[in-house]
Each structure stands twice: as structure tokens, then as C-alpha cells.
Amino acid sequence: MKTIKLVIADDHELFRNGLKELLRKYNDIDVVGCVSDGIEFIEYYKNNQDIDIVLLDISMPNMNGFEVLDQIKDLTPSVKPIIISMHDEGNYIAKCARMGAYSYLLKNTDQDELIKVVRVVSKGKKHFSPKISEKMIDYMSDSTISENVLSKKETEVLELISKGNTTKEIASMLYVSARTIETHRSNILKKLNVKNTAELIIKAVKMKLI
Amino acid sequence: MKTIKLVIADDHELFRNGLKELLRKYNDIDVVGCVSDGIEFIEYYKNNQDIDIVLLDISMPNMNGFEVLDQIKDLTPSVKPIIISMHDEGNYIAKCARMGAYSYLLKNTDQDELIKVVRVVSKGKKHFSPKISEKMIDYMSDSTISENVLSKKETEVLELISKGNTTKEIASMLYVSARTIETHRSNILKKLNVKNTAELIIKAVKMKLI
DNA sequence: ATTATTATCCGTATAAATACGGATGCTTAA
DNA sequence: TTAAGCATCCGTATTTATACGGATAATAAT
Numbered sequence: 001m002k003t004i005k006l007v008i009a010d011d012h013e014l015f016r017n018g019l020k021e022l023l024r025k026y027n028d029i030d031v032v033g034c035v036s037d038g039i040e041f042i043e044y045y046k047n048n049q050d051i052d053i054v055l056l057d058i059s060m061p062n063m064n065g066f067e068v069l070d071q072i073k074d075l076t077p078s079v080k081p082i083i084i085s086m087h088d089e090g091n092y093i094a095k096c097a098r099m100g101a102y103s104y105l106l107k108n109t110d111q112d113e114l115i116k117v118v119r120v121v122s123k124g125k126k127h128f129s130p131k132i133s134e135k136m137i138d139y140m141s142d143s144t145i146s147e148n149v150l151s152k153k154e155t156e157v158l159e160l161i162s163k164g165n166t167t168k169e170i171a172s173m174l175y176v177s178a179r180t181i182e183t184h185r186s187n188i189l190k191k192l193n194v195k196n197t198a199e200l201i202i203k204a205v206k207m208k209l210i
Numbered sequence: 211m212k213t214i215k216l217v218i219a220d221d222h223e224l225f226r227n228g229l230k231e232l233l234r235k236y237n238d239i240d241v242v243g244c245v246s247d248g249i250e251f252i253e254y255y256k257n258n259q260d261i262d263i264v265l266l267d268i269s270m271p272n273m274n275g276f277e278v279l280d281q282i283k284d285l286t287p288s289v290k291p292i293i294i295s296m297h298d299e300g301n302y303i304a305k306c307a308r309m310g311a312y313s314y315l316l317k318n319t320d321q322d323e324l325i326k327v328v329r330v331v332s333k334g335k336k337h338f339s340p341k342i343s344e345k346m347i348d349y350m351s352d353s354t355i356s357e358n359v360l361s362k363k364e365t366e367v368l369e370l371i372s373k374g375n376t377t378k379e380i381a382s383m384l385y386v387s388a389r390t391i392e393t394h395r396s397n398i399l400k401k402l403n404v405k406n407t408a409e410l411i412i413k414a415v416k417m418k419l420i
Numbered sequence: 421a422t423t424a425t426t427a428t429c430c431g432t433a434t435a436a437a438t439a440c441g442g443a444t445g446c447t448t449a450a
Numbered sequence: 451t452t453a454a455g456c457a458t459c460c461g462t463a464t465t466t467a468t469a470c471g472g473a474t475a476a477t478a479a480t
Contacts, residue, residue, distance in 0.1 A: 012296065012317040014324060018228020036318075086222065086296070107222035108246075114224060153427060164409030167466070180428055186468060196436085197467075199374035201411035363457060377436070390458055396438060406466085407437075 004122040005050060007033035009041040009068070010057040010084070015107070019055070026115060038063025042071055051079045052122050056101075058085040058092060069099040080121050084109075093128075093136045103127045150191060157184040161197070162204050214332040215260060217243035219251040219278070220267040220294070225317070229265070236325060248273025252281055261289045262332050266311075268295040268302060279309040290331050294319075303338075303346045313337045360401060367394040371407070372414050 006029055010016045013036065020031045032051065035041045037060040045051065054072075058065035069081060080102040085092060093104050102121040105114060113129070120127045128136070150158060160170045167185065171178040194200050216239055220226045223246065230241045242261065245251045247270040255261065264282075268275035279291060290312040295302060303314050312331040315324060323339070330337045338346070360368065370380045377395065381388040404410050 012225075013320045014229060014232065014294075014317055015222075015225050017321055018230075018232045019224060020228075021231035021234075022224070022228050024231075084224075107224055110223045111227055151426060161408050162412060164404065164406060164412065166406065176427085177429065179430060182467075183429080184427090186470090189468080194374065195468090196374060196376065197407040198371050198411050201408050201415075202372065202374065205411075205415055361456060386457085387459065389460060392437075393459080394457090396440095399438080405438090 003028055003030040004052045004118060005030050005032045006053045006055065006118065007031070007035065007041065007044060007051050008055045009035045009038065009060065009065075010055070011036045011060040012057075022111060029115070029118060037061050038065065038068040038071075041068055045072070045079065049078065053102075053118060054079055054081050055084045055118075056081045058083060058087060058096075066095060066099065069096065069101060073100045080124070082117060082121055084114075088132075088135055090135045093132055097128065097136060104132050105129075106132075150188060154184055154188050154191070157181060158188055158200075158204055161185070161188075162201055213238055213240040214262045214328060215240055215242045216263045216265065216328065217241070217245065217251065217254060217261050218265045219245045219248065219270065219275075220265070221246045221270040222267075232321060239325070239328060247271050248275065248278040248281075251278055255282070255289065259288065263312075263328060264289055264291050265294045265328075266291045268293060268297060268306075276305060276309065279306065279311060283310045290334070292327060292331055294324075298342075298345055300345045303342055307338065307346060314342050315339075316342075360398060364394055364398050364401070367391060368398055368410070368414055371395070371398075372411055 006023070008016050008019055008031060010019070016034050016036065020034055023029050023031050033044050033048070035044055039062045041054065041056075042063070054068075056065045056068055063071075065083060065085070072079060072081065081100065082103045082105060083096045083101045084105045084107060086107045088106055096104050103117050103126065105117060109117075117127050156174070157170060160173060165173070167178050167181045171181045174181070189195065189200060192200065192203050194203055216233070218226050218229055218241060220229070226244050226246065230244055233239050233241050243254050243258070245254055249272045251264065251266075252273070264278075266275045266278055273281075275293060275295070282289060282291065291310065292313045292315060293306045293311045294315045294317060296317045298316055306314050313327045313336065315327060319327075327337050366384070367380060370383060375383070377388050377391045381391045384391070399405065399410060402410065402413050404413055
């Protein structure tokens with residue numbers, strides 16, 4: 001039986017090493033690499049392309065999981081990314097699915113499930129658990145929290161708002177009139193379906209825009 | 211040599227089991243229990259009080275790390291809690307230190323550091339790394355983000371603001387005049403040293419009030 | 421090449437938030 | 451018990467935010 005060559009990419013050393021120990025027990029799985037961020041993984045991959053699966057964390061320094069997915073999207077299915085994250089927010093899941101992830105596991109997944117998924121994915125099949133799929137669907141159906149609802153300018157304005165800047169301040173920062181920013185503001189509120197700044201910031205936090 | 215009896219409390223099964231595997235290598239450390247939330251830990255502790263150390267995650271369902279610290283604060287030093295968290299925010303660290311934690315480790319701590327800390331703590335010595343201490347000091351020195359800056363009423367009002375309610379709505383909810391809420395608002399802004407709602411919500415999020 | 425979207429700008433008007441300053445009765449801690 | 455802090459209330463004025471409606475030039479998409 002061919003072993004499954006697997007790389008772990010996670011910035012939490014204890015998690016990374018613990019996982020490696022866990023996987024040691026399985027004869028059909030061979031942890032050929034352990035890296036602590038996206039850049040290290042890309043570097044590793046350049047030198048060693050014979051990888052079946054990468055267990056990829058989302059939040060890592062230097063280069064996060066999304067960026068890695070973006071970099072390797074043309075390489076799949078030679079290397080099949082399984083996201084392993086603690087975030088169960090629909091937007092993360094949806095983004096990963098769209099970006100070519102083969103599965104999305106939470107860090108509280110049980111061991112058997114992990115092994116099962118690794119084996120399934122190694123055969124080139126994608127697998128998303130019902131719970132994860134549900135989160136994604138919930139997210140998709142909330143049309144207000146979907147990507148690209150805000151234009152680039154609007155996103156820029158929202159970021160400035162969420163740093164505490166007033167309309168006037170933003171206007172002078174972006175070299176436009178305050179009226180323009182006011183229009184942006186009102187469009188942003190409409191698009192995100194909120195009625196005031198407080199709700200806006202709350203939603204922006206949820207959307208991980210802040 | 212007496213072995214160090216240790217319990218792991220973390221809701222991430224992979225992390226929990228991985229850690230357990232990691233610690234298996236060390237003869238002086240004996241992982242006598244693995245639980246997935248605070249309630250389970252308290253339950254475990256009731257039946258088995260012969261524990262030296264609990265590696266305690268902060269964010270867990272049912273009962274989180276803070277609540278556990280609160281419950282067992284009178285039991286230390288019989289059981290010495292080491293917080294093991296992914297959050298490096300000063301408020302978390304400060305809160306844990308105040309609540310009797312013996313150490314605060316990030317999940318990206320390296321293995322040697324973990325072992326070192328476990329051994330030191332098992333002897334009854336508290337240990338906070340320079341990096342962690344620094345975070346805590348930074349936090350402490352920001353006097354605006356310290357507990358009890360807001361009165362109960364102000365906290366209540368802030369919570370309602372951060373759910374998107376307007377002054378009027380809050381007023382009718384709390385059966386007081388809108389002026390009262392306005393005063394509260396302005397006092398909250400002063401106390402938290404922010405100048406508008408956007409900043410207020412951001413700060414409230416940071417303070418984990420939301 | 422035409423359409424749709426976006427970024428930009430403007431006016432008017434109302435609603436809400438913020439800044440001051442001042443006051444009273446209640447509770448709690450020194 | 452007295453002082454301090456808190457929750458409550460009020461007025462006035464200014465600044466921001468929001469709502470509506472309308473417009474144009476640039477760019478992207480079909």
C-alpha cells in the first residue's frame with residue numbers, strides 16, 4: 001500500500017507536534033514535513049513536490065492559509081489541501097471551499113474523523129462534513145454577508161470608519177468631499193443591511209473586515 | 211522521583227490528544243486525565259483530587275477557563291492551573307494572573323518551554339515568560355481598558371448600544387429618559403477615552419464586552 | 421459599442437450623537 | 451456620619467450621521 005505523504009502547516013508548535021505524534025500511529029500516513037507558516041510551506045513545496053496532502057491552518061503569520069490556497073490552486077490535485085482551523089464561521093468555510101480546499105476540519109474534530117478525511121481526500125475526493133456544509137449554506141444564504149457586496153472604495157471607507165475616523169477625517173484622508181464619504185457611508189449601511197454605526201462595526205467585525 | 215500528575219482541559223480534541231502524545235515521552239509527567247470543557251474538569255476534580263497541574267484552555271464551551279479558575283481558586287495550590295491559550299491579548303493574561311493561574315502559555319509555545327514550565331509550576335512556582343509579562347504590563351498601563359471603569363448601568367447601556375440600539379430605544383427599554391442614556395453615553399465615551407460610536411464598539415470588542 | 425457598475429459630487433432636511441453645565445436623591449465606604 | 455460615587459434627570463448648542471433625490475465621468479463587462 002502506498003503511504004499518504006502529508007505536510008502539517010500550523011503556527012502552533014504544540015498542535016503541530018502533537019498532531020505529528022498522533023499520525024505516527026497510522027502506517028498509511030507519513031508526515032513528511034512540518035512547517036509553521038505559509039511561506040515555509042511554499043518553500044518546502046518548491047523543494048519537494050511529492051506531497052499528497054497539506055493540513056493547512058488558516059491563521060498563520062507571514063502567509064496565512066488563504067494565501068497558500070491561492071498560491072497552490074494551480075497545483076492541485078497534485079497536492080490536496082485540507083483546512084484545519086478553529087474558526088467555524090461560514091465565511092471562512094465558504095472562502096476555503098471556493099479556493100480549492102478539499103476539506104475543512106475544525107480543531108475539535110475527533111481523531112477518527114481526521115484520519116477518515118485524510119484517507120478520502122488522498123484519493124482525490126473532496127469531503128465536507130454536514131455540520132460544516134450547513135454553516136457554509138447559512139452563510140451563503142445571508143446575502144448581506146457575502147463577498148464583493150462592497151466596492152473597493154466602500155471597503156476602504158469602512159476600514160477607516162472602523163478605525164474610528166469621522167466622515168470629515170476620511171474625506172480629507174482620501175482627498176474627496178465629505179459628501180462623497182457620506183454617500184459611501186449610506187451605501188455601505190444599505191448594502192450591509194444595518195441602520196447605524198454601532199451595528200455596522202459589529203457586522204464588520206463578524207465579516208472579519210476589521 | 212514523584213511524577214507530575216497532569217490533566218488537559220481543551221475542547222480541541224486534536225490538540226488535546228496530540229498534547230497527550232507529546233507528553234507521553236516525559237517520564238516525570240503523567241497525563242492522568244483529558245477533558246473537553248470546564249464542567250468536565252470540575253467533575254473530574256471532584257472524583258480525583260490528586261492532580262498537580264491542569265493545562266487549561268480559555269475558550270471552551272459550557273464552562274470556560276476563567277470560570278474554572280474561579281471555581282478552583284480556593285483549591286490551589288493543591289491543583290495548579292497553567293493557562294494554555296491562543297489569545298495573547300493583555301486582558302486575558304491579566305485576568306488569568308489575577309485569578310490565580312500559575313503560568314500563561316500560548317499555543318505556539320515550543321515544547322521545551324512547555325515542559326520547563328510544567329516542571330517549574332509543579333514545584334509551586336509561578337512562571338510568566340517575559341513576552342507574556344510585557345503584554346500584561348502594556349494592558350495594565352492602558353488604564354482605560356481596566357475592569358470596573360464602567361458602572362453597572364453604563365455596562366448595561368454599552369451592551370445595548372453594541373447590539374445596535376439607538377439612544378431612544380435603550381431609553382424605552384430601561385424605562386428612563388433619553389437624556390439619561392445620552393449622559394451615560396457621554397460618560398462611557400469619556401471613561402473609555404474614545405470619541406465616537408465606531409471607536410466605542412471597537413474598544414468594546416477588544417474588551418470582550420460584546 | 422452599449423450597458424452596467426463604480427466613484428465621484430451636490431443639496432436639503434431630519435435624526436442622532438456629543439459637549440457643556442447643572443441638579444437631586446440614594447447608596448456605600450471611609 | 452460624612453464624603454464620594456452613582457443613577458437619574460434636564461437644558462442648550464453644535465456636530466455628525468442618516469435619508470432622499472439627483473447627476474456625471476470613468477471603467478468594466480457583455
